[in-house]
Amino acid sequence: MNIYDIARLADVSIATVSRVVNDSPKVSEKTKQKVRAVMEEQNYTPNVFARGLGLNSMKTVGIVCPDVSDAYMAEAVAYLEKSFRNYGYDCILYCSGYEYESKVKSVQMILRKKIDALVLVGSHYAGDGGEEDIRYLSEAAEKAPVFLINGYIRCPGVYCVLSENYQIMYDTVCALTEAGRQRILFLYDSHSYSATQKLSGYEDALRDNGLPVVEELKIFTENKIATVRENLLSKEGLSFDAVVATDDGLAVGALKYANKKQLRVPEDVNIVGFNNSELAVCCEPELTSVDSRSDALCKTAADSLMQLLEGKSIRHKRSIRCHLIKRGTTNF
Amino acid sequence: MNIYDIARLADVSIATVSRVVNDSPKVSEKTKQKVRAVMEEQNYTPNVFARGLGLNSMKTVGIVCPDVSDAYMAEAVAYLEKSFRNYGYDCILYCSGYEYESKVKSVQMILRKKIDALVLVGSHYAGDGGEEDIRYLSEAAEKAPVFLINGYIRCPGVYCVLSENYQIMYDTVCALTEAGRQRILFLYDSHSYSATQKLSGYEDALRDNGLPVVEELKIFTENKIATVRENLLSKEGLSFDAVVATDDGLAVGALKYANKKQLRVPEDVNIVGFNNSELAVCCEPELTSVDSRSDALCKTAADSLMQLLEGKSIRHKRSIRCHLIKRGTTNF
DNA sequence: ATGAAAGCGCTAACAG
DNA sequence: CTGTTAGCGCTTTCAT
Numbered sequence: 001m002n003i004y005d006i007a008r009l010a011d012v013s014i015a016t017v018s019r020v021v022n023d024s025p026k027v028s029e030k031t032k033q034k035v036r037a038v039m040e041e042q043n044y045t046p047n048v049f050a051r052g053l054g055l056n057s058m059k060t061v062g063i064v065c066p067d068v069s070d071a072y073m074a075e076a077v078a079y080l081e082k083s084f085r086n087y088g089y090d091c092i093l094y095c096s097g098y099e100y101e102s103k104v105k106s107v108q109m110i111l112r113k114k115i116d117a118l119v120l121v122g123s124h125y126a127g128d129g130g131e132e133d134i135r136y137l138s139e140a141a142e143k144a145p146v147f148l149i150n151g152y153i154r155c156p157g158v159y160c161v162l163s164e165n166y167q168i169m170y171d172t173v174c175a176l177t178e179a180g181r182q183r184i185l186f187l188y189d190s191h192s193y194s195a196t197q198k199l200s201g202y203e204d205a206l207r208d209n210g211l212p213v214v215e216e217l218k219i220f221t222e223n224k225i226a227t228v229r230e231n232l233l234s235k236e237g238l239s240f241d242a243v244v245a246t247d248d249g250l251a252v253g254a255l256k257y258a259n260k261k262q263l264r265v266p267e268d269v270n271i272v273g274f275n276n277s278e279l280a281v282c283c284e285p286e287l288t289s290v291d292s293r294s295d296a297l298c299k300t301a302a303d304s305l306m307q308l309l310e311g312k313s314i315r316h317k318r319s320i321r322c323h324l325i326k327r328g329t330t331n332f
Numbered sequence: 333m334n335i336y337d338i339a340r341l342a343d344v345s346i347a348t349v350s351r352v353v354n355d356s357p358k359v360s361e362k363t364k365q366k367v368r369a370v371m372e373e374q375n376y377t378p379n380v381f382a383r384g385l386g387l388n389s390m391k392t393v394g395i396v397c398p399d400v401s402d403a404y405m406a407e408a409v410a411y412l413e414k415s416f417r418n419y420g421y422d423c424i425l426y427c428s429g430y431e432y433e434s435k436v437k438s439v440q441m442i443l444r445k446k447i448d449a450l451v452l453v454g455s456h457y458a459g460d461g462g463e464e465d466i467r468y469l470s471e472a473a474e475k476a477p478v479f480l481i482n483g484y485i486r487c488p489g490v491y492c493v494l495s496e497n498y499q500i501m502y503d504t505v506c507a508l509t510e511a512g513r514q515r516i517l518f519l520y521d522s523h524s525y526s527a528t529q530k531l532s533g534y535e536d537a538l539r540d541n542g543l544p545v546v547e548e549l550k551i552f553t554e555n556k557i558a559t560v561r562e563n564l565l566s567k568e569g570l571s572f573d574a575v576v577a578t579d580d581g582l583a584v585g586a587l588k589y590a591n592k593k594q595l596r597v598p599e600d601v602n603i604v605g606f607n608n609s610e611l612a613v614c615c616e617p618e619l620t621s622v623d624s625r626s627d628a629l630c631k632t633a634a635d636s637l638m639q640l641l642e643g644k645s646i647r648h649k650r651s652i653r654c655h656l657i658k659r660g661t662t663n664f
Numbered sequence: 665a666t667g668a669a670a671g672c673g674c675t676a677a678c679a680g
Numbered sequence: 681c682t683g684t685t686a687g688c689g690c691t692t693t694c695a696t
Binding site for chain 1 (some may be wrong): 672674
């Protein structure tokens with residue numbers, strides 16, 4: 001059942017059928033009715049490939065993230081997918097993994113699908129590296145507009161939406177010091193753009209409050225609760241009175257450590273997580289955590305993207321303020 | 333840069349270029365070399381639409397799930413995506429929501445994309461309903477093979493892979509009764525196929541152990557930790573000495589309730605969750621939970637699907653055994 | 665082993 | 681307002 005069949009049955013030309021399908025204003029209402037009736041009756045749906053061939057677009061946006069099974073990314077992908085669907089776009093998904101090589105390959109692969117835009121979820125695509133490392137992104141941007149969710153690079157065709165991780169981390173550490181905390185542990189699990197921002201916020205806040213930045217208090221570890229706990233347990237003579245982490249999983253690991261060490265939370269040690277995930281309300285006591293506003297982030301990105309695809313021009317960088325959600329692991 | 337350009341530059345016909353692209357055996361090795369060199373040099377990649385038009389396939393599988401931000405589904409989608417990619421297939425993702433109408437619509441929409449196969453994640457697609465309710469699935473199966481991950485319907489063209497939820501729930505409840513538990517709470521949040529299976533396992537185990545099936549002990553609630561806790565708290569005179577839940581979130585809610593009520597876990601009440609998610613190791617004490625083997629489930633589905641697409645015939649139904657992972661919320 | 669040419673189903677420019 | 685027609689880029693007979 002193709003456009004020719006419909007045209008024949010409706011006794012019009014294929015051009016008219018095409019116009020009806022695309023709801024062109026220059027078809028008489030009467031003809032539209034007639035053609036629509038036939039289409040319904042025949043249960044006709046246009047061939048997306050043929051249409052794609054002609055238009056060189058299939059109304060699809062590519063989404064790439066390191067790993068959708070991560071809670072933060074899953075939430076973002078879910079939100080983005082919903083938004084794009086509302087705008088009439090489909091999503092094709094690539095999970096790229098965290099390695100540089102596989103990220104580059106994923107981006108290249110997905111670009112072959114003639115996507116209308118590319119969205120990179122998570123700050124792992126605008127990482128530690130220098131010019132060379134983001135070459136693949138600027139190349140990608142030549143083929144389709146690129147959106148970074150929570151990442152930032154300065155490059156034409158690449159649009160960035162980010163949460164103000166530096167600021168919230170700075171503010172949080174300040175609050176901690178004002179509450180009298182002196183040895184604040186910083187737990188992180190990646191060198192991504194956002195992790196780097198958070199680290200800067202932490203360090204600057206310490207300095208601005210006259211506290212030293214102690215290397216032993218910056219701990220890089222795998223983001224698994226049990227691993228974090230064991231990791232901390234294995235460190236001789238480690239002592240701290242507060243913890244800030246770049247993700248809730250890390251913070252819960254620290255909480256488990258505190259429980260094991262019989263440290264009282266929040267009296268002896270304050271703990272602050274990040275992302276305000278379900279883990280935060282699962283542990284005991286419940287975790288104070290930063291709401292990174294991924295929904296607002298994704299909404300902004302999706303809306304901007306659609307504006308762009310509709311021909312409007314948009315800002316290269318937009319940022320979203322984070323909120324600290326206080327719960328039982330802090331007493332400030 | 334299209335096939336004509338390459339043909340001209342390599343001084344061959346487009347047919348030959350096409351054959352080289354598809355690695356046809358009837359092109360001389362010498363010609364292949366020559367053409368490949370030009371393709372590399374020009375950085376040529378075939379137009380997927382044109383190819384799709386001719387072959388009526390774009391090597392894509394459609395994945396539909398109610399909500400990727402759910403941990404279970406996210407993990408499944410991640411696994412499936414990886415598998416299909418390895419087999420050279422791309423994934424297009426639709427999040428259908430939980431409502432019947434939107435599920436039907438999602439399936440219909442994604443089928444228009446001429447996907448090579450359709451995978452439905454989560455048992456919500458083969459729910460409570462009767463014949464009529466799954467009509468959309470049998471119709472879908474006429475257009476592309478359909479795979480149900482953890483759902484089961486008897487229908488040509490629909491292939492099912494499921495975990496043995498009935499059995500593990502039956503076994504678990506038996507173990508609980510053998511440990512002397514008499515009033516076992518059943519917490520669930522959906523009427524999906526797998527929830528129904530779990531409920532049957534629970535009821536049968538009670539009966540087979542001479543215990544009554546008490547309606548008040550079967551509690552249907554939203555799957556949010558705080559909600560579950562409040563829900564239980566609001567019930568006057570509720571008493572139980574064990575809990576089995578269809579998901580970890582529910583179980584943690586019960587745990588929060590027990591903590592609040594000063595009930596000792598596991599001495600006064602045993603708690604068993606489902607899906608062995610990160611929540612299970614986040615709470616205190618850690619949660620005994622059923623490993624539903626979603627990785628094995630997805631592997632089986634992905635492999636079978638690929639077999640089918642390669643023309644082999646496969647089984648309509650395959651099932652995977654679950655495992656109980658014991659942690660601190662049980663003492664049997 | 666290679667080439668010429670006929671589609672695949674649709675869109676859009678052009679003509680009326 | 682409607683029809684005719686030329687592509688879009690690739691695959692695939694059918695010749696050679």
